[in-house]
Amino acid sequence: MHEEQSYPSYPIAELIRNRRTVRSFRSDPVSHELLMELLDIANWAPTHGSREPWRYILYRGAARSAFAEAVMGAMSAEEKEKYAEQRLYDYGRTPLHLIVVMKEDPRQKQWDEDYGAVCCWIQNFQLAAWERGIGVVWKTNTYIYAPAFREAAGVRAGEKVVGVLHIGYPETVPVPRVRTSAALRLDIRE
Template identity: 50%
Template sequence: MAFETLSIDELIKSRRSVKKFKQDDVSIDEIVELLEVAKWAPNHKMTEPWRFLLYSGEGKEKFIQAYCGSQALKDGSLPDKAVKKSEYFRSIPIHLVVVMPEDPRQKTWDEDYGAVSALIQNFQLAAWARGIGMIWRTNDWIYNPVFREAIGVKPGEKVVATLMIGYAEHVPEAKPRTTIREKLEIISE
């Protein structure tokens, strides 16, 4: 598939959540370029409510140790599932944590969350156009104070996503989508 030649419609329809990655490195400069594109998301009052923590190379171990700390049992050991997950995390070229401030005003919080989500979608599409895949995760451990503190998420901030990023080893097939006509109510009078 020649990603660069896809129309925006084709790009949106072809994008997939990738879980299996090649071991090829992804350039941090390229990730920064992609974020520079993604920042053009709709953003009410130009608050730019995003912050990023990028883990690559040896730095991934800090992310993995934060995850392991959040999963540790009372005796300090890890459940088998957490051991497997940490090995999987080591195989992923880049982890990008996207954080936003949690404004106490509901309207501002909603607008900020919408802006950050739009930025993430822009980032996914721009990356997909370059052949870079990812999966947007919001697992329960992102709420664990041990994980949050270990990676430097401050009080009053929300982890919107942990993005696992790399070149796809496997691109999943498309899952069916419901026709919009079944979800659309047209009020014309």
């Protein structure tokens, strides 16, 4: 029997400011129960008309090598020579790879609303994960557009890959970067 780990509770503003994009993960597994809890929390993202346009494809355990092979299948020979060894190592070590997709609506307004909703879903997931000590990096590399990757990964026709989330306990946590003050980007009209 293991002890229940306690996690700090953050006010939302502090959680938002303290979240970091993690690119280096320990190989410790993330429990299925915790993952399901985080997915269910993320499902509370705002969604127009309650469409919930998101779907996710999870790679864990031995399937991580299939994810790596799907990525490798979308790379050029030059990219493979330059990146393959490191990517295979990183993808094999990272506990979870979650491909987040959305149904593409042919109506532009609904497509825009759905894309915004899925982006909100991803941010909810990242914040809920961070609160539980889990790091996430949201990737939109060019392989997500490659037919070879899409087919190998199980992305269906009529779906857009909004991002690939690499998920795990942080090996290192990056230092915060300075953010531009909103006052410098605000265009006030009176």
